[in-house]
Amino acid sequence: MSVLIVGSTALDSIKTPTAENPRLLGGSASHAAVAASFFGPVKLVGVVGKDFPRRYIRLYKRHRIDLEGLQMLPGKTFHWSGEYELNMNNRRTLVTELGVFETFNPTLPEACRNAPFVLLANIAPALQHQVLNQMRRPRFVAADTMDLWLKVAMPDLLKLLKCLDAFVLNDSEAQQLTGEDNVFPALKKIHKLGPRYVVIKKGSHGSILSGPRGLFLCPAYPLRKVVDPTGAGDSFVGGMMGYLAAAKGPIDGHIRRAMTYGSVVASFCCEGFGLQRTTKISRAQIDGRVKELERLTRF
Amino acid sequence: MSVLIVGSTALDSIKTPTAENPRLLGGSASHAAVAASFFGPVKLVGVVGKDFPRRYIRLYKRHRIDLEGLQMLPGKTFHWSGEYELNMNNRRTLVTELGVFETFNPTLPEACRNAPFVLLANIAPALQHQVLNQMRRPRFVAADTMDLWLKVAMPDLLKLLKCLDAFVLNDSEAQQLTGEDNVFPALKKIHKLGPRYVVIKKGSHGSILSGPRGLFLCPAYPLRKVVDPTGAGDSFVGGMMGYLAAAKGPIDGHIRRAMTYGSVVASFCCEGFGLQRTTKISRAQIDGRVKELERLTRF
Numbered sequence: 001m002s003v004l005i006v007g008s009t010a011l012d013s014i015k016t017p018t019a020e021n022p023r024l025l026g027g028s029a030s031h032a033a034v035a036a037s038f039f040g041p042v043k044l045v046g047v048v049g050k051d052f053p054r055r056y057i058r059l060y061k062r063h064r065i066d067l068e069g070l071q072m073l074p075g076k077t078f079h080w081s082g083e084y085e086l087n088m089n090n091r092r093t094l095v096t097e098l099g100v101f102e103t104f105n106p107t108l109p110e111a112c113r114n115a116p117f118v119l120l121a122n123i124a125p126a127l128q129h130q131v132l133n134q135m136r137r138p139r140f141v142a143a144d145t146m147d148l149w150l151k152v153a154m155p156d157l158l159k160l161l162k163c164l165d166a167f168v169l170n171d172s173e174a175q176q177l178t179g180e181d182n183v184f185p186a187l188k189k190i191h192k193l194g195p196r197y198v199v200i201k202k203g204s205h206g207s208i209l210s211g212p213r214g215l216f217l218c219p220a221y222p223l224r225k226v227v228d229p230t231g232a233g234d235s236f237v238g239g240m241m242g243y244l245a246a247a248k249g250p251i252d253g254h255i256r257r258a259m260t261y262g263s264v265v266a267s268f269c270c271e272g273f274g275l276q277r278t279t280k281i282s283r284a285q286i287d288g289r290v291k292e293l294e295r296l297t298r299f
Numbered sequence: 300m301s302v303l304i305v306g307s308t309a310l311d312s313i314k315t316p317t318a319e320n321p322r323l324l325g326g327s328a329s330h331a332a333v334a335a336s337f338f339g340p341v342k343l344v345g346v347v348g349k350d351f352p353r354r355y356i357r358l359y360k361r362h363r364i365d366l367e368g369l370q371m372l373p374g375k376t377f378h379w380s381g382e383y384e385l386n387m388n389n390r391r392t393l394v395t396e397l398g399v400f401e402t403f404n405p406t407l408p409e410a411c412r413n414a415p416f417v418l419l420a421n422i423a424p425a426l427q428h429q430v431l432n433q434m435r436r437p438r439f440v441a442a443d444t445m446d447l448w449l450k451v452a453m454p455d456l457l458k459l460l461k462c463l464d465a466f467v468l469n470d471s472e473a474q475q476l477t478g479e480d481n482v483f484p485a486l487k488k489i490h491k492l493g494p495r496y497v498v499i500k501k502g503s504h505g506s507i508l509s510g511p512r513g514l515f516l517c518p519a520y521p522l523r524k525v526v527d528p529t530g531a532g533d534s535f536v537g538g539m540m541g542y543l544a545a546a547k548g549p550i551d552g553h554i555r556r557a558m559t560y561g562s563v564v565a566s567f568c569c570e571g572f573g574l575q576r577t578t579k580i581s582r583a584q585i586d587g588r589v590k591e592l593e594r595l596t597r598f
Contacts (some may be wrong), residue, residue: 087480181386184523205504206519219516222507224483256598296516297482297596299555 001139002041002066003245005033005238006113006131007121008101009046009070014230016088021228025056026080029123030177031231034266034275036119036242038283043112045069045131049077049098049100049177059279068109075100088226107181108134117245120164121234125156132163136233140244140251142166142197144237150176157247158193165251166197168237176199183208184215197255199240201233209259213252218259218295221267221289228273232266237279239265239286257290264289300438301340301365302544303411304332304537305430306420307400308369310346311573312380313529315387320527323573324355325379327420327443330533333574334564335418335541336362337582342411344368344430348376348399359580367408374399387525407433416544419463420533421445424455431462439543439550441465441496443536449475457492464550465496467536473499482507483514496550498539498558500532508558512551517558518596520566520588527572531565534577538564538585556589563588 012026029046036042044065050070060067061235065182076099084091106127113136120128120143128143135141143164149157150173161167167190171183180186183200187210190198204223209216240255247254264286271277311325326344342365351371359366375398383390398404405426412435419427419442427442434440442463448456449472460466466489470482482499486509489497494544495508503522508515539554539561546553563585570576 044534163371181522182525184521202504207503215521215595216598217518217521218598219596222483222514222516224481226481294598296514297518299515299559299593 001116001245003036003119003241004043004069004115004135005029005036005119005121005241006045006106006128007032007067007119007123007234008078009044009048009052010078010080011052012230013079013095014066014228014273015081015083015094016228017084017086019273021273022056023053023079024276025059026231026274028123028231028234030060031234031269031275031278032119032121032238033060033065034063034278035235035238035262035269036245037065038239038265038286039242039261040246042066042242043069043115045098045106045108045112047071047073047106048102049075051072052077059275063218063279069106069112071104073100082230084228088092088229106131106134111235112267116140117241118142119237119241120144120160125149125153125160129156129160129163131251132160136191140165140169142237142241144168145173146235147176161194164195166199167195168199168201170201170203170233190217197251199237199259201236203229203232207236207263210253211255216256216259218256219265219293221264221293222296223267223270227277229270230274232269235269236262236266238262239247260290260293261286264293300415300544301342302335302389302418302540303342303344303368303414303434304328304335304418304420305344305368305405305427306422306533307377308343308347308351309377309379310351311529312378312394313527313572314380314382314393315527316383316385318572320572321326322352322378322427322589323360323575325530326377327533328531330530330568330574331361331418331420331537331540333362333577334534334537334561334568335544336502337538337564337585338541338560339545341365341541342368342414343471344405344407346370346372346399346403346405348374349370351376358574362578368405368411368435370403372399372548381529383527387528400588405430405433414440416540417441418536418540419443419459421533422534424448424452424459426461428455428462431459439464441467441536441540442479443467443532444472446472446475457510460493465492465498466494466538467498467500469502469532496554498536500535502528502531506535506558506562508554510551511552514560515555517555517562518592520563521595522566522569525569526576528569529573531568534568535561535565537561559589559592560585563592
């Protein structure tokens with residue numbers, strides 16, 4: 001089954017202590033869509049400007065990502081620039097140029113409205129909601145978010161949460177949202193806001209699912225070297241939703257494995273700048289790391 | 300088989316934002332010995348002053364801990380006082396009164412020298428070495444440490460590392476020791492200092508083993524509420540060594556499960572002040588949480 005992914009489609013200029021990479025393909029939807037594409041058909045909903053490089057359109061197409069929902073408007077593509085510190089955990093935003101994103105008004109082509117799986121990747125919750133409202137009868141809806149929306153768009157986010165099956169956020173955002181230091185009471189509070197499935201991402205420490213069948217502690221793949229963590233969270237949720245959409249049967253029977261797959265795609269994402277590594281891997285390499293994670297966690 | 304444990308035997312006065320508990324039984328050897336006692340015979344090596352409460356001797360005895368190696372000297376028992384912040388992650392030492400510990404000169408009774416498993420719980424590495432030198436032919440020797448010794452006794456610690464089978468430390472200490480931000484290259488560097496098994500503790504994020512059979516990612520038991528984390532690391536390594544000493548067959552066949560058992564005993568430790576919770580649990584409760592961890596990590 002296909003997964004519809006809406007989010008940002010951006011050009012990212014990423015600085016680390018050892019390298020500088022201007023205008024890489026980035027944005028939450030780009031990372032999530034490429035991650036999901038390893039498992040089945042993906043439809044991308046987003047907006048780019050006239051300056052969007054043709055090679056990035058070709059990249060999407062190589063991953064068989066359906067671009068009917070990608071608008072191209074007069075103006076500039078959303079541009080984000082950030083700098084990582086040596087330990088790769090702290091990052092600083094240098095530039096945010098919204099460009100055509102400022103007036104983005106997602107209108108879904110007819111063919112997109114029937115997608116059974118919907119991933120509302122990180123953009124303003126009002127836009128996520130606008131996309132969701134255009135869907136017919138999705139089977140499973142998940143959303144990601146970021147600290148910014150908890151600060152400036154909390155009412156929109158709270159409205160959205162009531163309409164989700166799954167909500168994915170990182171540990172510091174969970175604390176920001178609930179006031180709870182400990183992730184387990186935080187998970188409980190987030191369930192009360194709507195979603196039956198809540199996933200808290202903890203970066204290199206893995207992630208935690210709380211769902212109808214209880215908790216799942218999902219491992220992170222051990223990475224000896226992190227080149228650029230930008231988009232790792234988007235890759236995680238994209239891989240998870242791609243795997244779920246491709247799996248047959250009930251969500252509960254697949255979501256743990258889906259998270260593990262998301263975690264592995266995210267590990268590849270961290271091994272290159274932007275999407276440079278993720279776009280070079282194969283499904284077999286992903287399967288290999290999932291098998292390795294099974295061996296690394298068995299006791 | 301029995302495990303010999305040397306370390307500090309202390310009185311801990313612990314303050315948290317919500318409670319204050321003076322003169323609890325504490326110290327690395329006390330926590331580790333009680334944790335190990337659930338699995339088999341334990342011999343404790345340490346020193347206390349004349350002020351050491353009789354009820355704590357009775358507590359050790361209830362756990363069938365052999366006290367032939369516990370010296371009682373004129374003077375005061377080692378007293379540590381610390382305060383935790385609201386999130387229970389940051390702690391501040393308020394008072395350290397070494398007392399009889401200042402001149403502690405561990406001399407092992409004959410019966411202690413044959414123990415096949417040796418845990419050098421956290422004390423000065425020179426004292427750990429002094430104990431190790433008195434052992435006949437131990438089958439497996441593990442040591443724990445703390446940031447202080449990396450600062451003030453690095454040459455002693457480096458000497459000790461060459462004589463260990465296993466070294467256990469936390470993530471920030473691993474960074475301090477190796478200069479590596481990422482735990483995986485840090486593990487490699489620590490192997491080069493001697494030990495075949497290196498375990499890095501990551502608190503609520505679990506722990507990582509690197510050994511002859513590669514890596515193991517050990518989960519932490521999900522705790523909704525942490526009352527007092529003092530001694531959790533000691534309980535972890537104590538439980539691990541107690542389980543290993545009781546298991547028959549090669550270390551590699553048991554060390555993953557041993558770590559999981561250590562992790563579970565540490566989770567109980569965090570649920571009460573000092574040893575108050577750990578001393579009230581049963582082996583069946585420990586087995587129960589280990590089974591739960593199996594279910595929580597399967598995918």
